[in-house]
Amino acid sequence: MVTEAYPTQAPAAPATGGGGGLWSWISTVDHKRIGIMYLITTFFFFLVGGVFALVLRLQLSGPSKTLVSPETYDQIMTMHGTTMIFLFVVPVMAGFGNYLVPLQIGARDMAFPRLNALSFWLLLFGGMVMYSSFLWTGAADAGWTSYPPLSVQSPGHGQDLWIVGLHILGISSFIGALNFICTIHNMRAPGMRLSRLPLFTWTIDMYAFMIVAAGPVLAGALTMLLLDRNYGTSFYNPDHNGNVLLYQHLFWFYSHPVVYVMALPGFGMISEILPVFSRKPLFGYRALVYSTVAIAFLGFLVWGHHMFAVGFSEPVQIWFMLASMSIAVPTGVKIFNWIGTMWMGQLRFEPPMLFAVGFIGLFLIGGLSGIMLAIYPIDQQVTDTYFVVAHFHYVLGTVPVFAVMAGLHYWFPKITGKMLDRRLAVQSFWVIFIGFNMTFFPMHGMGLSGMPRRIATYTNSSWTIYNQIATLGSLVLAVGVLMVMWNVLSSLRSSRIAPGDPWGGYSLEWYTSSPPPPHNFDNLPPIRSERPMYDVRRERALAREGAAS
Amino acid sequence: MIDKPTATRNLRLGLILSVLGVLIFAATMIVGVIVSHG
Numbered sequence: 001m002v003t004e005a006y007p008t009q010a011p012a013a014p015a016t017g018g019g020g021g022l023w024s025w026i027s028t029v030d031h032k033r034i035g036i037m038y039l040i041t042t043f044f045f046f047l048v049g050g051v052f053a054l055v056l057r058l059q060l061s062g063p064s065k066t067l068v069s070p071e072t073y074d075q076i077m078t079m080h081g082t083t084m085i086f087l088f089v090v091p092v093m094a095g096f097g098n099y100l101v102p103l104q105i106g107a108r109d110m111a112f113p114r115l116n117a118l119s120f121w122l123l124l125f126g127g128m129v130m131y132s133s134f135l136w137t138g139a140a141d142a143g144w145t146s147y148p149p150l151s152v153q154s155p156g157h158g159q160d161l162w163i164v165g166l167h168i169l170g171i172s173s174f175i176g177a178l179n180f181i182c183t184i185h186n187m188r189a190p191g192m193r194l195s196r197l198p199l200f201t202w203t204i205d206m207y208a209f210m211i212v213a214a215g216p217v218l219a220g221a222l223t224m225l226l227l228d229r230n231y232g233t234s235f236y237n238p239d240h241n242g243n244v245l246l247y248q249h250l251f252w253f254y255s256h257p258v259v260y261v262m263a264l265p266g267f268g269m270i271s272e273i274l275p276v277f278s279r280k281p282l283f284g285y286r287a288l289v290y291s292t293v294a295i296a297f298l299g300f301l302v303w304g305h306h307m308f309a310v311g312f313s314e315p316v317q318i319w320f321m322l323a324s325m326s327i328a329v330p331t332g333v334k335i336f337n338w339i340g341t342m343w344m345g346q347l348r349f350e351p352p353m354l355f356a357v358g359f360i361g362l363f364l365i366g367g368l369s370g371i372m373l374a375i376y377p378i379d380q381q382v383t384d385t386y387f388v389v390a391h392f393h394y395v396l397g398t399v400p401v402f403a404v405m406a407g408l409h410y411w412f413p414k415i416t417g418k419m420l421d422r423r424l425a426v427q428s429f430w431v432i433f434i435g436f437n438m439t440f441f442p443m444h445g446m447g448l449s450g451m452p453r454r455i456a457t458y459t460n461s462s463w464t465i466y467n468q469i470a471t472l473g474s475l476v477l478a479v480g481v482l483m484v485m486w487n488v489l490s491s492l493r494s495s496r497i498a499p500g501d502p503w504g505g506y507s508l509e510w511y512t513s514s515p516p517p518p519h520n521f522d523n524l525p526p527i528r529s530e531r532p533m534y535d536v537r538r539e540r541a542l543a544r545e546g547a548a549s
Numbered sequence: 550m551i552d553k554p555t556a557t558r559n560l561r562l563g564l565i566l567s568v569l570g571v572l573i574f575a576a577t578m579i580v581g582v583i584v585s586h587g
Contacts, residue, residue, distance in 0.1 A: 108551075111551075111559040111563070112559065112563065174570055177566075178563050178566045178567065178570075179563075181562065181566060182558075182559045182562050182563050182566075185562065186555055186558045186559050186562065187551075187555065187559075212566050212569065212570055213569075213573065215570065216570045216571070216573035216574035216577060217573060217574075217577045219574050219577075220573075220574050220576075220577025220578050220580075220581060221577065221581075223578065224578070224581045234585060235581050235582075235585045236585070241585070242585050243584050243585050246580075246581060246584045246585060250577060250580075250581070
């Protein structure tokens with residue numbers, strides 16, 4: 001049997017505006033170019049956020065250090081968290097989604113290409129507005145959570161620019177999410193049923209729904225904060241009978257789902273990579289889809305576990321504890337299914353697989369400390385200590401440093417048409433793995449011995465050794481990240497040409513050339529399962545066998 | 550170019566999601582007013 005092919009729409013004029021000049025990139029509405037611009041911009045912000053982190057770590061490398069003033073420390077700490085979450089992890093998923101979702105579902109482009117370009121430019125503009133505060137009166141300094149009353153009373157306009165910048169970023173991610181939902185639900189190729197969607201596309205769908213549902217809540221919370229700061233209202237201002245807890249409820253109603261907005265596409269990347277490098281189908285495709293939907297739903301019910309210390313009544317504490325622990329069930333399903341996928345597989349430890357396996361192990365550590373923090377008597381003991389910092393870096397730090405890196409190494413050949421240097425990629429994995437654990441594992445010890453988070457310095461010498469290891473680790477981690485960046489830049493100029501399907505992938509993006517043409521596909525194979533490329537290769541092999549006999 | 554039925558479906562879904570977003574934003578503001586001034 002020979003693979004039949006459905007012709008796609010006739011190749012249109014390049015949506016990039018033609019040519020390869022700067023203007024063609026600025027004016028592009030092509031999802032691949034927009035995806036690349038997202039990736040370049042967000043990785044730039046990742047490096048900036050990383051530099052902020054190094055300053056924080058150097059300041060804390062010993063007691064009573066004076067590398068930066070406490071005021072500067074607060075600003076850098078605030079902008080580190082804000083940059084990593086709102087300018088890197090959330091939008092980098094939009095970058096991968098932009099590039100990959102239309103390819104994975106067999107579409108020509110996103111549903112609203114011009115709106116797609118607007119999302120990207122708003123991301124850049126929002127980041128610039130936020131960063132412009134450094135040039136004026138200093139950046140926001142109330143932490144990435146910006147709790148009142150501190151954020152209401154914070155002097156200068158840094159906090160205002162933070163709020164306005166976040167509003168712009170919120171609009172960017174909202175219209176991006178709307179575009180993903182319309183694309184995934186209305187633009188799929190014939191045969192690409194929801195039950196055959198690649199896991200990465202499924203997770204981008206849930207990512208988008210969560211942004212649509214949660215984003216406007218943060219917009220409302222920030223609008224009230226801006227009004228309190230500038231127009232004399234008293235939503236949160238306790239001096240005028242405002243309610244400071246109102247902000248915390250609204251902020252975490254948005255920000256806990258955003259934990260899964262960041263994590264779910266990372267899970268999707270892992271679910272794409274493991275079966276390919278295990279030479280097996282994904283174990284429990286449906287269970288992984290249902291667990292993705294379950295995590296997205298449960299993510300809206302657990303915000304109160306960030307507020308255990310504010311004095312909820314016991315039934316409310318118990319509710320948030322049990323609801324938070326219940327998320328371990330669908331997350332556990334994912335981890336068991338990933339292990340089941342690798343079990344008895346023909347494992348190939350190529351760089352994407354190394355980063356993927358590293359992610360599973362380290363995310364599990366963060367998941368286990370998450371279970372501990374969901375138990376409110378334990379949480380009350382370690383609230384606002386470095387134990388919490390350790391936990392969320394093992395959960396949210398592993399997503400960019402391992403899952404996104406796995407995705408970068410996996411799809412780099414598709415995006416650029418070049419292969420990365422394998423040896424350097426493997427080396428960079430091990431440097432990152434060692435650096436990450438040196439940085440964040442000692443923070444469990446710091447927290448359990450009582451070191452508070454968000455302090456610019458300390459005098460307790462028993463915390464010194466933990467901090468020295470963490471600072472050394474952060475430098476190792478930085479070297480590892482720079483090795484990846486060097487690998488990316490040098491590979492772009494290398495002669496290692498990538499074929500259309502260098503890994504033996506299963507999803508549809510591997511059917512087209514690397515990089516794909518402006519119209520994505522000349523034709524599409526019939527889609528009969530969640531592994532259309534496996535079906536294509538199998539049918540070609542059967543055809544060859546038939547011809548030989 | 551997207552065919553007209555798909556474009557219509559995209560527009561309808563996009564509008565529904567936009568209205569949903571505006572309603573959630575308005576509901577948040579109403580909750581804020583009630584909690585702090587109610």
